[in-house]
Amino acid sequence: xxxxxxxxxxxxxxxxxxxxxxxxxxxxxxxxxxxxxxxxxxxxxxxxxxxxxxxxxxxxxxxxxxxxxxxxxxxxxxxxxxxxxxxxxxxxxxxxxxxxxxxxxxxxxxxxxxxxxxxxxxxxxxxxxxxxxxxxxxxxxxxxxxxxxxxxxxxxxxxxxxxxxxxxxxxxxxxxxxxxxxxxxxxxxxxxxxxxxxxxxxxxxxxxxxxxxxxxxxxxxxxxxxxxxxxxxxxxxxxxxxxxxxxxxxxxxxxxxxxxxxxxxxxxxxxx
Amino acid sequence: xxxxxxxxxxxxxxxxxxxxxxxxxxxxxxxxxxxxxxxxxxxxxxxxxxxxxxxxxxxxxxxxxxxxxxxxxxxxxxxxxxxxxxxxxxxxxxxxxxxxxxxxxxxxxxxxxxxxxxxxxxxxxxxxxxxxxxxxxxxxxxxxxxxxxxxxxxxxxxx
Numbered sequence: 001x002x003x004x005x006x007x008x009x010x011x012x013x014x015x016x017x018x019x020x021x022x023x024x025x026x027x028x029x030x031x032x033x034x035x036x037x038x039x040x041x042x043x044x045x046x047x048x049x050x051x052x053x054x055x056x057x058x059x060x061x062x063x064x065x066x067x068x069x070x071x072x073x074x075x076x077x078x079x080x081x082x083x084x085x086x087x088x089x090x091x092x093x094x095x096x097x098x099x100x101x102x103x104x105x106x107x108x109x110x111x112x113x114x115x116x117x118x119x120x121x122x123x124x125x126x127x128x129x130x131x132x133x134x135x136x137x138x139x140x141x142x143x144x145x146x147x148x149x150x151x152x153x154x155x156x157x158x159x160x161x162x163x164x165x166x167x168x169x170x171x172x173x174x175x176x177x178x179x180x181x182x183x184x185x186x187x188x189x190x191x192x193x194x195x196x197x198x199x200x201x202x203x204x205x206x207x208x209x210x211x212x213x214x215x216x217x218x219x220x221x222x223x224x225x226x227x228x229x230x231x232x233x234x235x236x237x238x239x240x241x242x243x244x245x246x247x248x249x250x251x252x253x254x255x256x257x258x259x260x261x262x263x264x265x266x267x268x269x270x271x272x
Numbered sequence: 273x274x275x276x277x278x279x280x281x282x283x284x285x286x287x288x289x290x291x292x293x294x295x296x297x298x299x300x301x302x303x304x305x306x307x308x309x310x311x312x313x314x315x316x317x318x319x320x321x322x323x324x325x326x327x328x329x330x331x332x333x334x335x336x337x338x339x340x341x342x343x344x345x346x347x348x349x350x351x352x353x354x355x356x357x358x359x360x361x362x363x364x365x366x367x368x369x370x371x372x373x374x375x376x377x378x379x380x381x382x383x384x385x386x387x388x389x390x391x392x393x394x395x396x397x398x399x400x401x402x403x404x405x406x407x408x409x410x411x412x413x414x415x416x417x418x419x420x421x422x423x424x425x426x427x428x429x430x431x
Binding site: 002003004005007027029030031034035037038039047049074093094095096097099100180 | 292
């Protein structure tokens with residue numbers, strides 16, 4: 001079924017068009033919306049686009065980075081300053097998907113996709129959203145919890161703190177097909193430390209619930225401790241707390257629950 | 273439903289056409305232009321059979337809204353050969369038995385071209401990464417990887 005395509009030079013106009021039409025979807029890189037159209041999704045009657053350069057800007061400050069929602073994974077990989085995000089960007093798709101897929105779109109990618117968002121959740125990113133009532137910044141966790149209601153809003157950018165060291169941020173995607181494949185589990189951990197003790201750990205999991213979630217029990221198990229075997233085992237033992245995975249062709253819910261602790265232990269131990 | 277006018281370069285030649293809203297580039301190439309070299313595989317971005325180059329960058333034409341290529345340059349497999357002469361990648365695919373049923377071949381060749389255009393001497397690992405978005409159900413990939421490496425070294429010998 002043909003759809004109406006509305007292209008705007010300004011993101012504000014695109015956001016207005018999006019918020020005023022319940023059957024409108026925003027087209028970023030196309031990997032989600034075009035797929036839906038190819039599959040005959042009749043709930044989409046309008047496609048909204050914006051060619052605004054503001055959506056493809058990358059601002060790198062000393063401690064904080066802001067990435068426009070329209071930035072592709074290929075561009076993240078080309079940006080030396082964003083080296084801490086290279087592992088999650090590289091884990092997505094093949095080269096063509098990375099040339100097309102965007103940071104903003106990944107926030108909407110349903111399980112078992114959305115690997116980049118797992119990294120952003122561990123990094124406590126802020127999502128800038130323009131809705132019918134104006135622009136606002138919200139924590140990524142709040143965004144993900146209300147994701148179903150966000151399709152009428154336009155994501156402008158995400159921002160996050162740069163990890164203090166390469167070792168303080170870790171990412172691991174478990175896939176059956178290498179180097180490309182859907183996620184069985186995706187894990188990311190931000191492990192800030194002070195005086196050799198973990199302070200404010202954030203562990204995020206993908207494909208373990210309807211949206212990307214935090215492993216809060218595992219985070220608590222690390223708090224105030226050094227990253228030794230005892231702390232890592234304590235975190236791994238409670239990694240499955242609060243998860244609600246589903247069965248799919250890549251793995252059963254049972255299997256995911258069984259192995260999430262194993263992979264969290266490997267991630268925290270720095271094992272391959 | 274109004275149609276949208278669209279102009280772009282297709283394998284070095286300017287083309288102008290009208291497309292329905294929401295039509296993907298693969299449909300525009302095959303049904304409006306008659307270029308049957310990009311294939312429809314999955315329509316989901318999972319197989320790579322529809323791969324084309326847009327401004328030199330590898331894209332999946334089935335996930336590309338046709339009107340987004342307005343004013344841009346699209347290269348498909350049809351533009352690879354030079355008259356009767358096969359492109360070095362095509363010759364290498366032939367010599368290395370890298371095609372069996374042939375359905376993935378156009379996408380594989382475009383993914384390989386995207387690689388060799390920016391990295392004329394790739395490692396084996398880089399070739400594997402470059403074709404990682406393209407599925408082949410016949411060859412087991414080894415002949416394809418060998419063909420891309422042969423084309424790369426062959427190109428170097430000629431240069």
